[in-house]
Each structure stands twice: as structure tokens, then as C-alpha cells.
Amino acid sequence: MIRVTDDTTDSDSTARESPTRDSPNTDGTPTRRAYLGTLGTLAATGVSAGCIDVTTGTDGDDVTEFTAGTFAHEGGHCMDCVDPSPGWAISEELEERSGGDVVMNLHGEDQVCDSTTCGGKAQQGILEAGYASIANGNNFWPENNIWLLPYTFPNRASLSYTLFDERIWENYWVPFAQQYGIFPFYAWSPSLRNLLLSEEATEIADGRVRTPDDLEEIRLRRSNSRPPKVALEEWGATAPELSWGDTVQGMDTGVVHGLETWSGVGIAGGMDEVVDQVTLVDFMAGQGVMWVSTDWLQSLSDDHRQLIADVTRELSEAVIQQTDEIVDERVGHADPPPEDTGYGEQDITVNDLDDDELEQWRDPVDPAENPEMYEEELERVEAMDLPVDDFYDYIWEIARESSVPDSAADVTLDAWWGEYLAQL
Numbered sequence: 001m002i003r004v005t006d007d008t009t010d011s012d013s014t015a016r017e018s019p020t021r022d023s024p025n026t027d028g029t030p031t032r033r034a035y036l037g038t039l040g041t042l043a044a045t046g047v048s049a050g051c052i053d054v055t056t057g058t059d060g061d062d063v064t065e066f067t068a069g070t071f072a073h074e075g076g077h078c079m080d081c082v083d084p085s086p087g088w089a090i091s092e093e094l095e096e097r098s099g100g101d102v103v104m105n106l107h108g109e110d111q112v113c114d115s116t117t118c119g120g121k122a123q124q125g126i127l128e129a130g131y132a133s134i135a136n137g138n139n140f141w142p143e144n145n146i147w148l149l150p151y152t153f154p155n156r157a158s159l160s161y162t163l164f165d166e167r168i169w170e171n172y173w174v175p176f177a178q179q180y181g182i183f184p185f186y187a188w189s190p191s192l193r194n195l196l197l198s199e200e201a202t203e204i205a206d207g208r209v210r211t212p213d214d215l216e217e218i219r220l221r222r223s224n225s226r227p228p229k230v231a232l233e234e235w236g237a238t239a240p241e242l243s244w245g246d247t248v249q250g251m252d253t254g255v256v257h258g259l260e261t262w263s264g265v266g267i268a269g270g271m272d273e274v275v276d277q278v279t280l281v282d283f284m285a286g287q288g289v290m291w292v293s294t295d296w297l298q299s300l301s302d303d304h305r306q307l308i309a310d311v312t313r314e315l316s317e318a319v320i321q322q323t324d325e326i327v328d329e330r331v332g333h334a335d336p337p338p339e340d341t342g343y344g345e346q347d348i349t350v351n352d353l354d355d356d357e358l359e360q361w362r363d364p365v366d367p368a369e370n371p372e373m374y375e376e377e378l379e380r381v382e383a384m385d386l387p388v389d390d391f392y393d394y395i396w397e398i399a400r401e402s403s404v405p406d407s408a409a410d411v412t413l414d415a416w417w418g419e420y421l422a423q424l
Contacts (some may be wrong), residue, residue, distance in 0.1 A: 064278035064304045065103040068185075069113040069121065069288060070131035076268030079319060082330045082342050083264030085188050085288060086315035093311045102304050102341075119291045122182060128291040129185050134285055135223040140178055143384055145377045146392055148227040150283045150365040156327070157408040158399040160320045165398055166415035170366055171387045175421050177294050179384070183417040186312040188288030189323045190408065191262035193228070195220065196234040199276040201257035209279045210351050211360050212236055221247045222261035228260050230373055231283060231365040248274055260287030263331045267342040277349035280333060281361045296422055297417070309418030316413060367392065 042326070070087060077085040091104040113121050118130030120140045132140070134147050153159040162168060164187070177183050197209055197218070205214040212235035221242040222228040232239035241249055242259075250256040251274040258275075259266075266272060297305060327333045332341025335352040343350055353361075367374050374392075381391050388394050405411055 002165070009201055012296050022112065042194060059276070062301065062304075063103070064300060065105065066109065066296070067105045067107065067112065067129035068129035068131075069111070069118045069127050070106065070108050070290070071110050071115045071118070072131065072268075073109045074406050076325045079315075079322075081268065082326070083188070083262075083268035084319050084321045084326065085290075086186055086312075086372065087290065088313055090186060090315050093315065094308065095359075097311065098304070098307060102307055119182070122291050123180055125295070127293075128296045129290050131288065131290050134225075134287050135225045135228070135287060137289070138225050141176070141182070143152050143176065143380050145227055146224055146381045146395070147285050147287070148225050149367045149374050150227060150231045151362050151375060152367065152392075152396060153285060153399050154174055155282075155404075155406075156190045156192060157321050157406065157411050159192070159287060159406045160187065160323075160408060160411045160413075161404050162395055162399045163190075163287065164188070164316075164413050164415060167398065168236040168395070169415050169420050170423075171394070172391070173417075174420050175384055175386055177420075179424055181294050182291045183294050183297070183420075185290040185292035185417070187290075187316040187320060189264070189288065191264060191286035191323070191327070192282035193260050193262050193284040193286045194281055195258060195260055195261070196271060196275045197250040197258035197279065198256075198274055199420045200251075200254050202255065202276045208277060208349065208351050212364070215334075218258065219256045221250065221256045223260070226376065227374065228284060232260065234364050234373070235361065244269065247271070251275075260284070263343075264326060264334065267331060272342055272346045273349055275346070277351060278343065279351040280353055281358070283361065283365070292417075294421065298421055305421075306418065307320060309416055313413050313416040313418075317411070320411050320413070321409045325409075369397065 015040035068087065072083070072085050072087065074088050075081070077083055077087070078087050079086060087106050087108075094102040094104050112118075113130055115132060115136045116139055118127065119137050120130070121127045122130035123140060132349045134144050138145050138148075147163070153162065165186070173183060195209065197205075200207065201218050204217050209215065209218075215232075215235050215237040219238040219240060220232050222232055222239045223243050229239045240255060240256065247256060247259055248271060251258065259271075260283075261271075263278065265288075266275065297308075300308070308332065329338070330341060332338055332343035333350060333352070335350045337343035337348065337350050339345070357378075363369065365373065371378065378392055384391075
């Protein structure tokens with residue numbers, strides 16, 4: 001709910017800027033202090049960070065046991081939750097279908113790594129699989145910033161459709177894996193990033209934030225990726241880096257006045273408690289991904305590898321197909337939001353923009369009209385020497401094909417990592 005007072009001043013506090021663009025940080029991923037629920041203690045699992053028991057072929061049986069690390073917690077990221085991950089469902093399904101011969105030990109809540117380290121640990125072979133959103137993954141794989149250029153994806157369905165299209169597997173993910181030894185393993189529900197704003201931001205803007213002009217003097221926490229910094233600053237905001245946990249406190253104290261992230265992860269991490277309004281600019285990909293070592297995949301028996309491929313594909317597709325229901329019925333992307341949604345329960349104002357308002361956000365940062373703003377990202381992908389030229393134009397066109405479904409409920413994953421391991 002918007003709350004405006006007559007006499008307000010901006011806080012004198014300032015957020016600390018990270019000294020380098022590659023300094024580890026999160027992009028909307030909750031830490032332990034932000035969680036609404038807790039998991040069991042690490043001691044109960046017998047696993048500690050840096051000391052992971054991963055066993056294959058226990059007692060001579062054909063057993064595949066592997067470890068995956070994530071920031072997520074099952075209480076906020078189950079299949080029926082506000083920001084669903086298929087991870088726990090995949091773990092259960094693998095064990096059930098294999099009769100206990102395939103065991104995925106999924107350790108959440110930063111037990112073995114966090115969002116800025118899990119992907120790197122998978123690449124290094126410390127873990128078999130590790131989570132990183134595409135934005136956080138740029139700590140290890142900066143080429144993936146190409147997926148974050150503003151307004152690349154016109155809707156959520158186009159994001160999943162494009163990322164996992166067979167042409168993208170062949171022309172991007174295979175060369176990517178040849179360079180880094182990592183594939184996307186399974187996907188979270190796709191989302192587009194919006195602006196979550198505090199009560200103080202409302203006071204500074206003197207009401208609703210519906211145009212870029214309303215961001216003057218507002219400080220918005222961003223991920224450590226360059227594209228959101230470019231967009232937020234072009235719109236007139238200040239865009240410091242700040243950890244997720246510090247952002248919650250910072251919005252309370254005025255260090256920052258909000259952040260860019262996707263809505264579901266904000267609610268799952270308790271961010272809704274300090275949010276006063278949300279502006280649906282839908283400007284950038286919000287995609288959680290579990291990444292997996294391709295060397296490890298290639299080491300598996302054919303039947304176990306096929307089972308893992310089948311289950312990760314099926315449950316990734318299932319969570320993608322929930323996307324519209326998640327946004328409409330769990331999060332509450334409507335003005336006003338339904339009472340039984342996350343935003344409705346917290347009385348958060350939702351700014352659902354019309355086409356003219358959206359154009360004011362899109363035009364200044366649109367890569368199609370302003371390619372010079374993203375020269376660094378374009379050049380980095382060009383240096384990969386991909387099989388196709390002008391790769392950004394290539395994904396832009398795929399995302400707008402007539403065959404892109406209107407709804408994520410109709411997205412199917414017709415190509416998957418198991419079909420491309422032989423090309424590495």
C-alpha cells in the first residue's frame with residue numbers, strides 16, 4: 001500500500017560499491033537471515049562445506065550418488081511455493097524411479113555453497129552440480145551476461161523457449177560447455193525482473209513509481225552484473241551493489257530504497273516485508289539454473305545418465321509450465337493484487353504499466369536501438385567464436401518467432417543436455 005508523508009528527506013546513508021565488477025554478490029537470492037523458514041541442521045546431514053562425501057558404486061552396487069548445492073530452502077522453493085525450484089522433486093523422483101540406485105543429495109540454505117560460489121564449485125569438480133542464476137553466474141561465466149540485456153525477452157514464455165531451444169543448445173550451450181565444462185542441469189520457473197521499492201522510495205517519489213523520472217534520487221540495489229547497472233543508471237537511479245541480506249536491512253534504514261529482482265524470489269526470501277510498491281517493468285531475465293559438470297555426466301552409466309536427463313527435463317518443464325499461475329495466483333501481479341497472493345497479503349501496491357508507460361522504460365535501454373551501451377557484452381560473446389554470427393540478434397529473433405507460445409503453460413523442452421554430451 002502506498003504511504004506518502006508531507007515532509008520527507010532522503011537518507012544520508014550510502015551503499016558500498018564493490019571495487020570490481022567481478023566481486024562476488026547475489027542478485028536476488030535469499031541468505032539464511034532472510035528466510036522465513038529453516039532447514040535441519042547441517043550436522044544432521046553429516047555434510048559440511050568443503051568436506052563432502054560423494055560416493056559412487058557403494059558396496060559394489062551400481063549406485064550413483066551425487067551432491068548439488070543451492071541457496072534455496074524447501075519451505076520457499078518447493079514446486080508449490082511462490083518461487084519454485086524442481087530440485088527437491090527431482091531428488092525424490094530419481095530415488096523412487098531408480099529404486100534407490102540414483103541419489104541426489106541436494107543441500108540448500110547455503111550449506112555447502114551460496115549463489116556466488118555454487119556454480120564455480122561445480123565447474124571445479126568440488127560438487128557435481130551447483131546453483132547460480134544467470135546473473136550470479138557471470139562471476140564464473142561472464143559470457144552469460146548476453147542473456148541479461150534489457151528487453152531481450154518480450155514475455156516469460158519466450159525466455160524458456162529461447163534458452164532451451166535446440167538451436168541454442170547447438171550454437172551456444174555446446175560451445176559454452178566445451179569452454180567451461182558446465183551445462184544447464186535443470187531450470188527454475190522463468191521470470192522477468194522488476195523494481196521492488198521501499199516505503200522511503202514511495203516518499204521520495206511522492207507516490208507511485210510509474211516512469212523513469214520517478215526514480216530520481218532513488219538508490220536501487222542491483223546484482224553484480226553490468227546490464228542492470230546500465231539500465232538503472234540510464235533511468236536515473238543510483239545502482240549500488242549490496243548483498244541480499246544487507247538489502248533487507250538497508251531498505252529499513254534508507255541505505256537503499258529498493259532493488260531489481262524477480263518477484264517470487266523476493267517473497268520467498270522475506271523481502272516482501274520491507275516492500276511498499278512494485279513496478280512491473282519486466283526488463284531483464286530472471287532465471288534460476290542448476291549447473292552440472294559435463295565430465296561427471298559423461299562418467300555415468302548410460303542408464304543412470306538417461307534417467308537423470310529424463311527426470312530433470314520433465315520436472316523443469318513442469319515448473320516452467322506453472323509460471324503464469326505462479327505470477328498471477330501466488331505472487332499477485334495485478335493492480336490491485338488479489339488478497340490471497342504474496343503481494344495482496346502484505347498490502348503491496350503493484351504498478352501494472354500500460355503500453356505508453358512501458359515504452360518510456362524500454363526505449364532508453366533497448367539493445368536494438370542502443371547497441372553501444374552493451375558493447376562489452378556483445379564483444380565478449382563474439383570472442384567465443386560461436387557457430388552463428390551476431391549471436392545477440394540470433395537470440396532476439398528466436399524470442400520473437402511466431403511459434404513462441406503466448407503462455408509459459410505451453411512451453412515444452414524438446415531438446416535437453418543429454419542429447420548434446422556426445423558433441424563435447
